Amino acid sequence: MDSKQVVDLLYWRDTQRSGVVFGASLFLLLSLSVCSIVSVCAYVALALLSVTITFRIYKGILQAVQKSEEGHPFKMYLEQEVSVPGDVVHKYSEGALRHVNTGIKELRRLFLVEDLVDSLKFAILMWILTYIGALFNGLTLIIMALVGLFSWPIIYEKHQAQIDHYYGMVCSQVKDVVGKIQAKVPGMKAKAE
Numbered sequence: 001m002d003s004k005q006v007v008d009l010l011y012w013r014d015t016q017r018s019g020v021v022f023g024a025s026l027f028l029l030l031s032l033s034v035c036s037i038v039s040v041c042a043y044v045a046l047a048l049l050s051v052t053i054t055f056r057i058y059k060g061i062l063q064a065v066q067k068s069e070e071g072h073p074f075k076m077y078l079e080q081e082v083s084v085p086g087d088v089v090h091k092y093s094e095g096a097l098r099h100v101n102t103g104i105k106e107l108r109r110l111f112l113v114e115d116l117v118d119s120l121k122f123a124i125l126m127w128i129l130t131y132i133g134a135l136f137n138g139l140t141l142i143i144m145a146l147v148g149l150f151s152w153p154i155i156y157e158k159h160q161a162q163i164d165h166y167y168g169m170v171c172s173q174v175k176d177v178v179g180k181i182q183a184k185v186p187g188m189k190a191k192a193e
Helices: 003-010 015-034 037-066 086-111 116-135 138-158 160-184
Strands: none
Touching: 003 015, 003 138, 015 037, 015 138, 086 116, 138 160
């Protein structure tokens, strides 16, 4: 899936496809919040098997009544190749390894206080996350992120002028406050860009 397809999915260009992806993802996450992952996988597999077995029996009865020789209803899918090419695995594993190494280097830089201001920002972020973690568990945050991911692009597209106006006001206020704090705290002068 390329980036254009993802954008089309999130902007609800094809409402049926976006609805199916959003609904299935939300259903899966809500199911995981109630049951264990083993139970959810078993129930999904049972539901899928129920549909395919029922369809296979229905087609078999239909072929017997109509005396036709259509064959197996899933023959087209059974003949398709389903293996994952090795070069695709290497491509994505190398990309994942690159991201993991970058993350490890960044964490080393933050925890070993290479830059005091960045380490303090990281400490404040972790402190804020302790409060977020006390209010929500990880699955709730993922559900909220999914809902936001599918709703924010449409909201922004419809109300872009107002959102940009208020975002600009907030950014200027934050810059003013940060500038005042940096001016008063020794050793926290703004970096030259």
